[in-house]
Amino acid sequence: MAFLLAIEGADGAGKATATAAVVAHLAAQGLSACALSFPRYTDTVGGWALGEYLAERLPRAVSPQAAATLYALDRFESRAHLVDMAARHDVVVFDRYIASNMAYQAAQVPDGEAEALMTWIARLETGQFALPVPDLSVYLDTPLAVARTLIAQKRRRSYTDDTYDAYEADxxxxxxxxxxxxxxxxxxMLGEWMTVETVAHAALRPPEMIAAEIADAVIGRLEG
Structure with missing residues (x-):
């Protein structure tokens, strides 16, 4: 079974860039690494429904619990693909994983309900849906103002032509x-974490530097 690395963070944190750079850095160190990005908007029923939801095209409101189930369904439908990738590589790097579902849905309920909802989602994904827990989750800590600028620079998404989707706009x-x-x-929660600052001295850190910090942590754990 491969080492499972989850790259996490709010919108605009640089997850996709970091994921690609970490895969490249690990490959340069002689490890077989691959990336898997969630949601899989064009590959699963759950992913398609999430695209419609985030583009605000669904005909009715979606509760945080229902949204959480769609995100979990997207991963459940992808489980066989995930297991196959893990069998063929040393490291699988997730661009968003289970913690993303927990962070976003818990942000939409009163503070007193957030922890219970996060626990429920974790049990749904790792229990009922039998998804593997990551060996390491990395939180990319990016200031909100910086993240907002980076969101506006994103490439066109498959599910919307708008600059910001429903989550990004709030x-x-x-x-x-x-x-x-x-x-x-x-x-x-969900095991071991490390926090990586993406901004230093009021400027974005180079993606290669961020990737090296994360990849070195993975290599250290594999060697340990």
Missing amino acids: LGLQARVRANYAAMADAA
């Missing part, structure tokens, strides 16, 4: 998501 939600990620990392 600044309050994004702030709560960042707080949830920090809390999960502090509490070691």
Whole structure:
């Protein structure tokens, strides 16, 4: 079974860039690594439904619990693909994984209900849907103002032509998501975490530097 690395963070944190750079860095160190990005908008029923939801094209409101189930369904439908990738590589790098579902849905309920919802989602994904827990989750800590700029620079998405989807447009939600990620990392929910700062001295750190920091942590754990 491969080492499972989850790259996590709020929208605009640089997850896709970091994921690709980590895979390249690991390959340069002689490890077989691959990337798997969630949601899989064009590959699963859950992913398609999530695209419609985020583009605000669904005919009715979606509760946080229903949205959480769609995100979990996307991964459940992808489980065989995930297991196959893990059997053929040394490291599988996730661009978003289970913690993303927990952080975002818990950001949409009252504070007193957030922890219970995160626990429910974790049990749904790792219990009922039997998805593997990551060996290491990395929280990319990116200031909200910086993330907002990076979102606007994203390439066109398959599910919307808008600059911001429903989650990205809500600044309050994004702030709560960042707080949830920090809390999960502090509490070691879903296992071990490391936090990586993506900004230093008021400037974005080079992706290669961020990737090297993450890849070195993975290699250290594999060797240990």
